[in-house]
Amino acid sequence: MTKExxxxxxxxxxxxxxxxxxxxxxxxxxxxxxxxxxxxISNEKWHKTWKNxxxxxxxxxxxxxxxxxxxxxxKSNLLNLGILNEVRTTLADIDVDLEELAEVEKDMxxxxxxxxRLASCFMDSIxxxxxxxxxxxxxxxxxLFKQQFVDGYQVELPDEWLKRGNVWEIRRxxxxxxxxxxxNVYMKRLANGKLxxxxxxxxxxxxxxxxxxxxxxxxxxxxxxxxxxxxxxxSEEAKYQSLxxxxxxxxxTAVLYPDDSQESGRLVRLAQEYFFVSAGIQSIIRYYKKLNxxxxxxxxxxxxxxxxxxxxxCVPELMRVLVDENGLNxxxxxxxxxxxxxxxxxxxxxEALEKWPIYLMKIVVPRIYQIIEEIDRRYVTTLQGIHSQxxxxxxxxxxxxxxxxxxxxxxxxxxxxxxxxxHSDLLKSIVLHDFYVIYPERFNNKTNGIAERRWLQxxxxxxxxxxxxLITDSWxxxxxxxxxxxxxxxxxxxxxxxREAKLVKKEELANYILKTTGIEVSSNAIFxxxxxxxxxxxxxxxxxxxxxxxxxxxxxxxxxxxxxxxFIFGAKAAPSYTYAKSIIKAIxxxxxxxxxxxxxxxxxxxxxxxxxxxxxxxKIIPAADVSEQISLASKEASGTSNMKLMxxxxxxxxxxxxxxxEIRDAVGDDNIYIFGLTEKEVYDYYEKQDYSSQKxxxxxxxxxxxxxxxxDGTIPNIEFEGQEIxxxxxxxxxxxxxxxxxxxxxxxxxxxxxxxxDSMLWQKKSLAxxxxxxxxxxxxxxxxxxxxxxxxxxxxxxxxxxxxxxG
Ligand code: GL7
Numbered sequence: 052m053t054k055e056x057x058x059x060x061x062x063x064x065x066x067x068x069x070x071x072x073x074x075x076x077x078x079x080x081x082x083x084x085x086x087x088x089x090x091x092i093s094n095e096k097w098h099k100t101w102k103n104x105x106x107x108x109x110x111x112x113x114x115x116x117x118x119x120x121x122x123x124x125x126k127s128n129l130l131n132l133g134i135l136n137e138v139r140t141t142l143a144d145i146d147v148d149l150e151e152l153a154e155v156e157k158d159m160x161x162x163x164x165x166x167x168r169l170a171s172c173f174m175d176s177i178x179x180x181x182x183x184x185x186x187x188x189x190x191x192x193x194x195l196f197k198q199q200f201v202d203g204y205q206v207e208l209p210d211e212w213l214k215r216g217n218v219w220e221i222r223r224x225x226x227x228x229x230x231x232x233x234x235n236v237y238m239k240r241l242a243n244g245k246l247x248x249x250x251x252x253x254x255x256x257x258x259x260x261x262x263x264x265x266x267x268x269x270x271x272x273x274x275x276x277x278x279x280x281x282x283x284x285x286s287e288e289a290k291y292q293s294l295x296x297x298x299x300x301x302x303x304t305a306v307l308y309p310d311d312s313q314e315s316g317r318l319v320r321l322a323q324e325y326f327f328v329s330a331g332i333q334s335i336i337r338y339y340k341k342l343n344x345x346x347x348x349x350x351x352x353x354x355x356x357x358x359x360x361x362x363x364x365c366v367p368e369l370m371r372v373l374v375d376e377n378g379l380n381x382x383x384x385x386x387x388x389x390x391x392x393x394x395x396x397x398x399x400x401x402e403a404l405e406k407w408p409i410y411l412m413k414i415v416v417p418r419i420y421q422i423i424e425e426i427d428r429r430y431v432t433t434l435q436g437i438h439s440q441x442x443x444x445x446x447x448x449x450x451x452x453x454x455x456x457x458x459x460x461x462x463x464x465x466x467x468x469x470x471x472x473x474h475s476d477l478l479k480s481i482v483l484h485d486f487y488v489i490y491p492e493r494f495n496n497k498t499n500g501i502a503e504r505r506w507l508q509x510x511x512x513x514x515x516x517x518x519x520x521l522i523t524d525s526w527x528x529x530x531x532x533x534x535x536x537x538x539x540x541x542x543x544x545x546x547x548x549x550r551e552a553k554l555v556k557k558e559e560l561a562n563y564i565l566k567t568t569g570i571e572v573s574s575n576a577i578f579x580x581x582x583x584x585x586x587x588x589x590x591x592x593x594x595x596x597x598x599x600x601x602x603x604x605x606x607x608x609x610x611x612x613x614x615x616x617x618f619i620f621g622a623k624a625a626p627s628y629t630y631a632k633s634i635i636k637a638i639x640x641x642x643x644x645x646x647x648x649x650x651x652x653x654x655x656x657x658x659x660x661x662x663x664x665x666x667x668x669x670k671i672i673p674a675a676d677v678s679e680q681i682s683l684a685s686k687e688a689s690g691t692s693n694m695k696l697m698x699x700x701x702x703x704x705x706x707x708x709x710x711x712x713e714i715r716d717a718v719g720d721d722n723i724y725i726f727g728l729t730e731k732e733v734y735d736y737y738e739k740q741d742y743s744s745q746k747x748x749x750x751x752x753x754x755x756x757x758x759x760x761x762x763d764g765t766i767p768n769i770e771f772e773g774q775e776i777x778x779x780x781x782x783x784x785x786x787x788x789x790x791x792x793x794x795x796x797x798x799x800x801x802x803x804x805x806x807x808x809d810s811m812l813w814q815k816k817s818l819a820x821x822x823x824x825x826x827x828x829x830x831x832x833x834x835x836x837x838x839x840x841x842x843x844x845x846x847x848x849x850x851x852x853x854x855x856x857x858g
Pocket of ligand 1: 163164165166167169311312397398403470499687688689690691709
């Protein structure tokens, strides 16, 4: 499109939709008009893409995820369509700032954290690699809560992301399906002797899909992310006459559960899980039937991925659709189901491995429960004589009056993967060891990855431009090419350019901090960043202990030689997680104490930015010097902010946990600060049960002073929270070994303080991190899933092979 064409189109859309001329339009009208234009451009490609998949009968993957966290799409759609610069300069010609329009868009925050964001990075990468893949999830009316701080406490407000409408989605009523919940089901014997389930008193709800185009990076591909929203079917309307009655149905897709990594034992949550699973499976089978192929070919055309346990009901639901609705026999249907499905485990934290009480399953999804019972019965019989009774009992899906969703997912699929090497190894050796004994061939690792397009090209243009200058722009298509930067390790001019780019982003963040919090920070200070959900295992508290250590040191010795540091936090706590909320309060109170103490001469500052989300991450990550990845070894399955921060030149301080291990391997020991217990040492403590935090406290005077600060009034206004934290660390023996790792952590921090002073030395480390971040491209990750697990091929490869053209 030429500039003139873009202007003409915008003018027309403003007139048609808003009765406004360009000159009179504000950012909101301009954003929606531009969004409409982008959609029109991508719709043509979208139509071609799915037509092509259909006519070529390409095998497609459906990625089932209860969370997607795409963030804003305006700039990323422009970038992927290859018109970002044209549109930006065209708008500038008419005195419109693209950044201002981008601010209008609400973050699509239909996820809690890493898990949901990973799903969205994958959507971007699947399309960008030309892979036939679709997302399947829930269109929540309210996304993850909006966080504010009032007197240092977290306050949760509703996130009304749909208030102004969502410009990217298309409501496809014609593709709606009915989902049946509740009621009771009994088996009836037919004349031919077969048993058939008969359902009574069921509630039928309508699942209406809203599709969003997932635009591939400059390759003409547009895939589909399908999100389901609940409605009352017209035939059922008379049953719900009052608004309150209607709400009992409509609330099904009203809110995202803000329970990051914690099981939420709620009836609505279970109904949500079944709702999007059932709608997704039904629509896939409807599509497959259009192909007119025999059932045994289903796994040659369809792969369905279970992202974490939330969609584990894919197993019984696919069985239900094949057996009950299409008359396949059980063995045949089971064979197909296992071949079609695959599962990713995202955590070893016991509280996040879902288990649903059987009585609840019986209420919400009675037929599904019956099918699970049959799966369980056959599982136990099939393994008799092959494995020990104990092993069979420990691994069956039904135990202790509960349905173990991970067991269901593993038994009913052909692949189980972890999300980083160490995590996958732990699954095999400990967490899912029993299953590894039974199905060794099903286990594999797929280390997480990130979409460099969003996290570098879009979020950090100054750095991206410097990289272009140094190594050409091939890395934009092939992130592995970032490796070429290693040639500049000793090139002072290049290192200085990268440093200057960082400074631009630090200044931008400093302005944002001033504007939103009133805190003044200097861009000459080290920006030390910890951004992730607030969770005890992630140890934000250990970071705070270090801050308090510095606080006391500077108080004692105001002339102390220390590189000024700004500690930046971003984190939401699950509303019901009181301990996490107490840590937020404590950080905010320490921040207030430190930032207002003139005697510290700005040597340290503490900033807790509220409402951490994808858009805020895009502001913080490019400005970071130090990346805090300090979870207790073994607890963080992978982490992905660790990858985004290294890509932007932050140097990591880390435990050997999750993908930090692979980051260390990629950058080498000189370019990362590793400290703390290893996963083996952690498990040794578990085994020997000889950890005593009290002993460490008793023997370490400095640590005593720091911990006492929580209860002796040094940190103001945390009477309750301070005591809770103090008790967690001492009375309850410090579950996540903060005191054990603290000393090592401090030493690593002191090294950072030293190294940062030598700016070329630091820059070299930073460069090594950028250069090796290409190893963590989600493009490579999804290619590995495509090859090893889903057996799907890029559309280009397929069409070339078949000798047809890709229209
Ligand atoms: C998580 C893990 O905690 C995190 O380490 C991982 O990077 C992410 C994506 O694989 O998945 N598991 C989980 O339940 N949540 C995560 O972020 C919420």
